[in-house]
Amino acid sequence: MRTSILIQTQQTNKTSVLILITLLPNRYKSYDSLFQIIILLFAIVIGLYYLCKSQQNNTIDMKIAIIGAGNMGSAIACGLVNSRLINPCDIIVSNPSQEKLETLKSFNSEINVTNDNKEAAKGSDIIILAVKPWIVETVLEEILFKKQQILISVAAGITFGQLGKYSDDHITMFRIIPNTAISLGCSMTLIASHNATSEQEKMVMNLFDRFGITKIISEEKMAAATALTSCGIAYVLKYIQAAMQAGVEMGIKPQDAAEMVAQSCKGAAELILKNHSHPSIEIDKVTTPGGLTIKGINELEHDGFSSAIIKAMRASV
The missing domain is CATH 1.10.3730.10 (ProC C-terminal domain-like)
Structure with a gap:
């Protein structure tokens, strides 16, 4: 007769790692207890290994810069960490307030922080602009964009035309309008794209799906939709x-x-x-x-x- 142990380790409410360990036959009676303890410990170690591996496989290998650590920028940073979609060490947040940056570090010490917007944007694949609309121009003009970088603006009322004027009209851009329920993962988030492929749209939706419900709309409908959701x-x-x-x-x-x-x-x-x-x-x-x-x-x-x-x-x- 053979005995089995089923170990389940929960990663999220959607995924789990299942490991089935079959113990040695019971004919080894003199060593049975010792063998069972050893095999049980081995099963736990293997389970943790595959759990970590599964988590790594589900992450997006991208570096994300968040310019601004106000309510929205901080909520996005914390939400990305909690989603486990992005490794915390691949997130960098810039803000002039050291106090706000220290608050983020206390949330997760692996998040990178800086007071230099250019430093944050330099090595990032995605740049999330989470600043007040009236300082968008100042912030963007100090960043040198690379062609492959993606700009995501959370600033309400700033059009793609304005973003292109302040940065580079040839890069891929997204306008994202969440609402304040983003901090609870219950936001209705609007997404409009410019120069984006369908794969890039899916990737950005995947990022912000962690914060509630997302919907891709045209920029022309952004103002009306913002009235329904954000306002x-x-x-x-x-x-x-x-x-x-x-x-x-x-x-x-x-x-x-x-x-x-x-x-x-x-x-x-x-x-x-x-x-x-x-x-x-x-x-x-x-x-x-x-x-x-x-x-x-x-x-x-x-x-x-x-x-x-x-x-x-x-x-x-």
């Missing part, structure tokens, strides 16, 4: 805030009201995303004739709720 998250939060205030007025504790409303919004979003449904269909399911919900919806419409949302979106373009 839109603030409008959803404004609804949550107003609903919380109503809850407090009706005697519910603020923290309880926040949890109730936020979870309701999360549930509503999941109904659309998971069921591929339409809001009107889901609304009809909870609006019983003569019921409380339809009365509330009618009050919203009497006060111009839908019109206010549409006007806010259009004002954000």
